[in-house]
Structures are given as C-alpha cells and as structure tokens.
Amino acid sequence: MSAIPPPGRAWSPRTPSRKRFCGWSRSPSSRPSCSNTACESFEETNSGVSVTTRCEKTGDVTQWTATYLIAADGAGSQTRRSAGIDMVGPATLAVMSNEYWRADLSRLPIAREAAGFIIIPDRPDLPRAGILNTNGRDRWLTVTQIGQAKDDRERPWTDQEFIEIARGHVGIPDLDVTLLNRSIWRVSMQVAETFRKGRVFLVGDCAHRFPPTGGFGLNSGVQDAHNLAWKLAFVLKGLADDKLLDSYSSERRPIAQSNANFSYGNRLRFGLTDDAVRSRNPDRIRFWINDMDNHLHSIGQNLGHNYEDGAVIPDGTVAKALNSRYYTPTDRPGARFPHMWLEPSRKKSTLDWFDKEFAVVTGPLGSEWLEAGKQVSEKTGLPLSLKQLPAADPADGFQLGMRGVVLVRPDGHVAWRMPWLPSDPAKELAGALSTLLH
Ligand SMILES: Cc1cc2nc3c(=O)[nH]c(=O)nc-3n(C[C@H](O)[C@H](O)[C@H](O)COP(=O)(O)OP(=O)(O)OC[C@H]3O[C@@H](n4cnc5c(N)ncnc54)[C@H](O)[C@@H]3O)c2cc1C
Structure with a gap:
C-alpha cells in the first residue's frame, strides 16, 4: 500500500504529536522506523486521500494526507473492498495447500534440470501434487489441491504426515525433510471491475487474481506498476492532466483479463494431462504432454499485448x-x-x-x-x-x-x-x- 503525496509536498502526517508517528519525525528526509505498518482505513476528500495507518509493533496510529492512493495489498485487499470495487469472475476454483520444505536432492541430475514436477502417484495414500523447484538443490514447494470450495480433508496434515508425503512423492523413504512453512490459499480467476476509482488505484493481486499456472501474477503486477508510475509522476509534476490516469484502467484491465483466461486454460490442461496419464493411452498422453509446451512457451502473452x-x-x-x-x-x-x-x-x-x-x-x-x-x-x-x-x-x-x-x-x-x-x-x-x- 502506498499513498502518493500531493505535488511538491513530502509525506505529511496530520497528527501533531511526534510520538504517534511510528518513529517518523516531521522532517521530509526522515523515514518511518516501523517496519510493520498496516493501513487501517482511508477516506477520500475533495483534494486528496486521508489514510490511517497503525504500527503493528507499537500500536501507534498515524494519519496521512496524500493526493492519490495505490492499493497493493494483495488478493484479499481490504482497500479494494473499502473503495467499493468488485471483483468479476469465480472467487474459488480450488483450495490449495502450499508446503515449503528443505531436502538435499542435489545428487539427482533432474533436480537441476526441471522447473517443477507433476506427481501422479500410484499409491492411493499419496495425493496428486505439483512440486516446484526453487533452487535446483534443496528447497521445494509442494502445491496440493485439498478441495474444490473448501478444505475437504478430514483434518490438516500434521508436519510429520506431510514429511511422509514428501518422501513418498520423491520416492526416497528415509529422505531427510524439514518443513519450512505452509499456507492455504484459493485458486481464483478474477479481475477487478475497474483499476481506478476516484483517487484509488489497484495494482497487482489486489486488481487481479489468476490461477498460478503460467506465472502471470507477479509479472502482471510489475507491468501494472510500470504503467501507472510514469502517469502519476507526470500528473503530480503538472505535466499532464488527471485524465491521463484513467488510461491506467483502460490499458491494464484487458491485459489482466487476457492473462486470467490464459492462466485458466493452462490450469484446465493440467487436469486433461492428468486424465491422459491415468488412461495409459500413449497417443492421448503424447498429445497432452506436447500441448503442455504451450504453457511454458508464452512469450507472446507476456510481451505481445497492445x-x-x-x-x-x-x-x-x-x-x-x-x-x-x-x-x-x-x-x-x-x-x-x-x-x-x-x-x-x-x-x-x-x-x-x-x-x-x-x-x-x-x-x-x-x-x-x-x-x-x-x-x-x-x-x-x-x-x-x-x-x-x-x-x-x-x-x-x-x-x-x-x-x-x-x-x-x-x-x-x-x-x-x-x-x-x-x-x-x-x-x-x-x-x-x-x-x-x-
Ligand atoms: C503457488 C504460486 C506460484 C506462483 N508463481 C508465480 C510465478 O511463477 N510467476 C508470477 O509472476 N507469479 C506467480 N505467482 C503469483 C504471485 O505470487 C503474486 O501474483 C504476487 O505475489 C502478487 O504480488 P502483490 O504484491 O500484488 O501481492 P502480495 O505478494 O500478496 O503482497 C501484498 C502485501 O500487502 C500486505 N498487506 C495486506 N494488507 C495490508 C494492509 N492493510 N496494510 C499494509 N499492508 C498490507 C501483505 O502483507 C503483503 O505483504 C504464484 C502464486 C502462487 C500462489
């Protein structure tokens, strides 16, 4: 989340008391010492935005005024909801579990070569999953679908249960596995109805949530910011009219929708490839494995939009x-x-x-x-x-x-x-x- 100060002005906390500024002084060159600052609320005024933040460490509350507000607070954005901007598209296509773990697999040549693995186990006690390769050596992310609309497991896996799953997926029963962290998230395919409302701009996952199949989430967020930054700079410097900022939504929204559709197609292909492998029909398997190449080779989708x-x-x-x-x-x-x-x-x-x-x-x-x-x-x-x-x-x-x-x-x-x-x-x-x- 970042708020943009008015033209020619540095950040201006409105609270007069210095002790309530999360360590900010009123000097424009100073920086906040609070590294865990949450945006609590904002209010749009005729001339700008008034934002209330809270330092999570000290509980100190600060109020800021700014000309514009960029909401970059991720898929669950409270700022987007407060701005009254709806998402369009299905919110939950699947519920997923991420398990990030450490195990030295550097002795396996394939650990260096593959970006990820789809595990379709023969053992009925093991779930189907994807394992993403994060460093080609010893850090792995297992991504498992655990439900369609909610977590359908009887209960979450214990750490030890997951370690046994990881060992089963790799096929090394005594593999030394350390679970580093875990989280549960939803696969969505949603794009905000607009990326601008008044003085508020949505950027990144706050504006669009794609299935991660294709790797477009972060890429699109970076392109959003790249598109918006120069426009804000020109308007704040008085080189362009505010209406230039409307083009942020009209330019970026169609691209986000196109990336959402493309990512969704990639997701469907995983299911079809899975079915093909289970069918054991070699022609069907060959077809879908070959088609998977279109997931990985997508430079046109990344760079070719107009x-x-x-x-x-x-x-x-x-x-x-x-x-x-x-x-x-x-x-x-x-x-x-x-x-x-x-x-x-x-x-x-x-x-x-x-x-x-x-x-x-x-x-x-x-x-x-x-x-x-x-x-x-x-x-x-x-x-x-x-x-x-x-x-x-x-x-x-x-x-x-x-x-x-x-x-x-x-x-x-x-x-x-x-x-x-x-x-x-x-x-x-x-x-x-x-x-x-x-
Ligand atoms: C399994 C998986 C694989 C992926 N692989 C890829 C890939 O290969 N390529 C790719 O491009 N993308 C990928 N993505 C998507 C990518 O991770 C996201 O699109 C990206 O992280 C979104 O960035 P963001 O900054 O918009 O949101 P986030 O990364 O969610 O950051 C939002 C931040 O805002 C903070 N925040 C929230 N509320 C507040 C508040 N009220 N006040 C202050 N701060 C707040 C949060 O703490 C968080 O730090 C993948 C996603 C998943 C789940």
Whole structure:
C-alpha cells in the first residue's frame, strides 16, 4: 500500500504529536522506523486521500494526507473492498495447500534440470501434487489441491504426515525433510471491475487474481506498476492532466483479463494431462504432454499485448490477434517498442532508452525530428529524450522507416507513430503530446 503525496509536498502526517508517528519525525528526509505498518482505513476528500495507518509493533496510529492512493495489498485487499470495487469472475476454483520444505536432492541430475514436477502417484495414500523447484538443490514447494470450495480433508496434515508425503512423492523413504512453512490459499480467476476509482488505484493481486499456472501474477503486477508510475509522476509534476490516469484502467484491465483466461486454460490442461496419464493411452498422453509446451512457451502473452484504448494515438493500422506462444515485435501504437542491440558488445538495447521521459525515436535519415523534439521540449518545458535508430529491419518490427518517428512513453510502449516526414514535424509532435497528456 502506498499513498502518493500531493505535488511538491513530502509525506505529511496530520497528527501533531511526534510520538504517534511510528518513529517518523516531521522532517521530509526522515523515514518511518516501523517496519510493520498496516493501513487501517482511508477516506477520500475533495483534494486528496486521508489514510490511517497503525504500527503493528507499537500500536501507534498515524494519519496521512496524500493526493492519490495505490492499493497493493494483495488478493484479499481490504482497500479494494473499502473503495467499493468488485471483483468479476469465480472467487474459488480450488483450495490449495502450499508446503515449503528443505531436502538435499542435489545428487539427482533432474533436480537441476526441471522447473517443477507433476506427481501422479500410484499409491492411493499419496495425493496428486505439483512440486516446484526453487533452487535446483534443496528447497521445494509442494502445491496440493485439498478441495474444490473448501478444505475437504478430514483434518490438516500434521508436519510429520506431510514429511511422509514428501518422501513418498520423491520416492526416497528415509529422505531427510524439514518443513519450512505452509499456507492455504484459493485458486481464483478474477479481475477487478475497474483499476481506478476516484483517487484509488489497484495494482497487482489486489486488481487481479489468476490461477498460478503460467506465472502471470507477479509479472502482471510489475507491468501494472510500470504503467501507472510514469502517469502519476507526470500528473503530480503538472505535466499532464488527471485524465491521463484513467488510461491506467483502460490499458491494464484487458491485459489482466487476457492473462486470467490464459492462466485458466493452462490450469484446465493440467487436469486433461492428468486424465491422459491415468488412461495409459500413449497417443492421448503424447498429445497432452506436447500441448503442455504451450504453457511454458508464452512469450507472446507476456510481451505481445497492445494497449488499444488509453494513452496512445491509433494510426489506423489493424491490430494483429495476440499469439500467446510467439512474440512479434512491432512499433505500432500501443505495442512495446522493439528491442535491438545498439552495440556489437550487446550491452545496450533500444529498451534502455526508455525510463522517465517520452522518447522521440527517429530513423537514420530523420534528423529533422530530433530538431523538432528539441524545439517542442524548449517551448513546452516537457523533457524529451531524442534518439536515432541505426538502419533497422522492418521484419524486426521497426516500421517507422528511414525518415519517420515514433513517440515512446516512459514505460517503453509506443504512444504515436508517423512513418514519414511531414512539412512541419514540430507541429505534429507538439500536437501528439498535447493529445496524450491534456
Ligand atoms: C503457488 C504460486 C506460484 C506462483 N508463481 C508465480 C510465478 O511463477 N510467476 C508470477 O509472476 N507469479 C506467480 N505467482 C503469483 C504471485 O505470487 C503474486 O501474483 C504476487 O505475489 C502478487 O504480488 P502483490 O504484491 O500484488 O501481492 P502480495 O505478494 O500478496 O503482497 C501484498 C502485501 O500487502 C500486505 N498487506 C495486506 N494488507 C495490508 C494492509 N492493510 N496494510 C499494509 N499492508 C498490507 C501483505 O502483507 C503483503 O505483504 C504464484 C502464486 C502462487 C500462489
């Protein structure tokens, strides 16, 4: 959970008494000494958000004011509920048990090679489970479905019972197993109805909960934060209007839904593969094992999404359907600007160009665009990063041409493209920036 201070102001606890600040002093450079701070409640006002936090160690309560509030408090987010934002989709597809354990399996070559194992035991006393490989040596996570809507076991396993399960799964009866921790969680497939309500933004699992099959939960959360951070910075610095922040939800929500669907498909495939293995029909097994490859190879799903509706200016080209297995780079508005190594040493990529500012990227013969960028930056006070591509292959996604331009956002997504040189490039560039930010 983080609250964003108003423009030009540091954090401002409203409580006057210093002893109630969890160790904060009023100096803007100081930091809280309480490392266990819980957000208790918040209230939206006309000009911002008032947040009440409590130090879990001391019980000290502090009130803060901020312009915006980012809710990043996970799948069970109280902040989302308080904001009145509903989740859409099934809340419980299964109830799962995680057991994280230590046992030295480094002598087994497969321990280094496999990312995880699906255990379909012959012994009826052992549950079917997945074992995820966390370090290729001695740390393992067993993930077991223990019910559909609730924990259906007669009672939770004791530590010793689980250790026997782990030994049975590995097939080494005297394996030295230490149980490190355990937790119970629900598989959900839900996306919040909106990622923004008033001054509150949802990020990460607070905004979407996927089946973990595919590894999209954390990835999507990082992309959410990357999408939102620069927009907040621009609005708080007075470089963009608040309406830019609406694009956070319109851009990220469809991606979250797509990732939810993809993760769900992966989950169904596990069940079908399980059925195939149990059937002992070699063709059926081969088919589903081969299809499992689509779970693991999903770079298109990770990198290939386009923002169609948001802080982008469509150029009339038609979006290609997302192919979850393959990533096709493109500099079309909404897409991630393609990667290209800029030096033979392969240390610097075009992706390193994008950080805090919009980047004007032109082709090898597009120096007029760089001059236009300089003029627009000087006139508007908007910092612009000016970049010129070496000759680049359109087949690698660089369709801006020798004299064209793309305007790339700080998060590396293309905001606008003009693959030719117009009569007044500065006017075109200024117009695009104004459309995007105001
Ligand atoms: C078995 C399994 C495997 C997974 N594998 C992958 C994978 O391979 N790749 C991947 O991308 N994702 C994976 N995920 C998903 C990933 O773990 C989550 O998507 C990610 O951790 C979500 O991060 P988050 O910061 O949004 O939420 P969380 O990690 O849940 O963090 C939320 C934090 O907010 C804190 N909090 C809650 N309430 C309050 C409050 N009121 N005040 C202050 N703090 C509060 C919590 O204590 C917690 O620290 C997996 C998940 C599971 C269950």
